[in-house]
Amino acid sequence: MEGILEGRKKQISRVGQGAQEIDCGKVSLAGSVSQRACVFCGSRVVLYPIVDALHIIHGPIGCAAYTWDIRGSLSSGPELHRLSFSTDLRERDIVFGGIEKLRKALDGLIEKHQPKAAFVYTTCIVGVIGDDVESLCSQMEKEKGIPIIPVQAPGFQGSKKDGYKVACEALSKLVGTLDKPVPKYSINILGDFNLAGELWILLDYYRKMGVHVNATITGDGRVDDIRNAHNAELNVVQCSGSMTHLAKDMKEKYGIPFMRVSYFGIEDMSDALYDVARFFKSDELLEKARILVRDELNRLIPALAEYKEALNGKRAAIYVGGAFKAISLVKALRLIGVKTVVIGSQTGDKDDYKLIQQLCDDDTIIVDDANPVELSTFVKETKADLFIGGVKERPIAYKIGLGFCDHNHERKEPLAGYDGMLNFAKEVYATCMSPVWKFVR
Numbered sequence: 535m536e537g538i539l540e541g542r543k544k545q546i547s548r549v550g551q552g553a554q555e556i557d558c559g560k561v562s563l564a565g566s567v568s569q570r571a572c573v574f575c576g577s578r579v580v581l582y583p584i585v586d587a588l589h590i591i592h593g594p595i596g597c598a599a600y601t602w603d604i605r606g607s608l609s610s611g612p613e614l615h616r617l618s619f620s621t622d623l624r625e626r627d628i629v630f631g632g633i634e635k636l637r638k639a640l641d642g643l644i645e646k647h648q649p650k651a652a653f654v655y656t657t658c659i660v661g662v663i664g665d666d667v668e669s670l671c672s673q674m675e676k677e678k679g680i681p682i683i684p685v686q687a688p689g690f691q692g693s694k695k696d697g698y699k700v701a702c703e704a705l706s707k708l709v710g711t712l713d714k715p716v717p718k719y720s721i722n723i724l725g726d727f728n729l730a731g732e733l734w735i736l737l738d739y740y741r742k743m744g745v746h747v748n749a750t751i752t753g754d755g756r757v758d759d760i761r762n763a764h765n766a767e768l769n770v771v772q773c774s775g776s777m778t779h780l781a782k783d784m785k786e787k788y789g790i791p792f793m794r795v796s797y798f799g800i801e802d803m804s805d806a807l808y809d810v811a812r813f814f815k816s817d818e819l820l821e822k823a824r825i826l827v828r829d830e831l832n833r834l835i836p837a838l839a840e841y842k843e844a845l846n847g848k849r850a851a852i853y854v855g856g857a858f859k860a861i862s863l864v865k866a867l868r869l870i871g872v873k874t875v876v877i878g879s880q881t882g883d884k885d886d887y888k889l890i891q892q893l894c895d896d897d898t899i900i901v902d903d904a905n906p907v908e909l910s911t912f913v914k915e916t917k918a919d920l921f922i923g924g925v926k927e928r929p930i931a932y933k934i935g936l937g938f939c940d941h942n943h944e945r946k947e948p949l950a951g952y953d954g955m956l957n958f959a960k961e962v963y964a965t966c967m968s969p970v971w972k973f974v975r
């Protein structure tokens with residue numbers, strides 16, 4: 535652990551003898567250059583896939599750089615979410631206030647696009663100058679007749695995880711405002727963002743089982759479905775880091791239970807189907823789930839065999855936003871013969887890290903809220919062949935001449951479900967076996 539900042543040492547551990555409990559859930563250490571993004575980013579990634587809502591950023595244009603282009607949440611209908619609106623605050627607005635600019639922007643955009651709702655994100659500078667966005671939103675909500683929801687997300691208020699909470703609070707204002715009957719066996723899917731169309735794979739599985747998906751929060755999300763989400767019988771939560779807050783809120787307000795699932799890898803994907811069937815105590819659902827899983831595995835296992843043979847003994851480093859996904863990735867990699875040697879997350883909690891300690895092999899390095907120096911040190915030390923992460927980990931991998939697999943919001947291939955597992959195996963194979971490495975290592 536040489537070269538690690540003193541204040542970071544309790545957030546790093548090694549599986550095996552003398553392993554320490556990870557001290558997680560902390561504010562990032564000053565000077566550590568955390569891989570975590572800001573509060574605004576956290577709120578935006580959660581709310582942004584609601585495709586028939588207007589998303590407007592009240593702040594300088596730089597905050598609005600985080601657009602659809604770098605986050606591929608797909609829509610089966612409206613594409614309003616792909617447009618990135620900003621009030622583009624300048625020096626004059628900072629001195630005299632930007633609220634009038636926001637009023638005009640909302641007025642014009644609602645007229646033009648007729649959205650089902652509007653989310654108004656406030657970023658750092660608005661947190662400093664104190665524009666009264668709450669009052670404006672409630673005033674305009676009455677004028678325009680649609681929900682206009684302030685999302686108070688100045689970046690300096692915390693980290694991405696705090697942004698998730700802000701987004702859940704915004705969603706909570708929508709849930710329960712519409713009452714439509716829903717069929718038997720109705721669930722809401724929370725925390726899938728329909729990257730590369732992954733949600734559509736899951737909807738197909740649940741449809742085959744006879745389970746009705748009432749609202750998808752927020753992948754390919756619709757405002758009216760979210761407003762009616764309180765009528766489902768169960769919340770199925772995938773990205774637990776981002777959505778557990780809303781699931782707990784709905785349990786408290788409407789008595790809807792929730793379960794955590796993951797759709798990555800064979801084991802976790804199958805459990806996600808079986809657990810829903812068991813929740814409804816339905817033999818019929820369970821039998822349909824069994825048939826679905828059996829058919830998918832019959833197709834998938836032989837297809838994975840050739841990748842496993844080629845990849846046996848390869849080593850991977852994982853650093854992703856949520857720890858639950860990291861856990862699924864360890865299992866998915868094992869299935870194709872790849873050993874995890876470094877694993878970490880931005881937002882994992884103590885229970886997640888305990889599970890990771892139990893799951894991983896001795897000597898695996900576990901790291902919470904890492905920085906680029908730590909990550910490059912660990913992947914070099916453990917001789918990883920592959921780095922699995924997101925947009926901020928990609929340059930780390932490339933700079934040190936390491937294969938990279940994108941498992942974040944920018945991915946263009948679906949990696950969830952059984953088809954996703956096959957895509958994942960193909961991507962790991964193509965990356966690890968690329969002839970390019972013989973020229974750079």
Ligand code: SF4
Nearest residue numbers: 572574597657658689
């Ligand atoms: S840290 Fe502040 S200024 Fe930077 S992107 Fe986030 S909200 Fe905008």
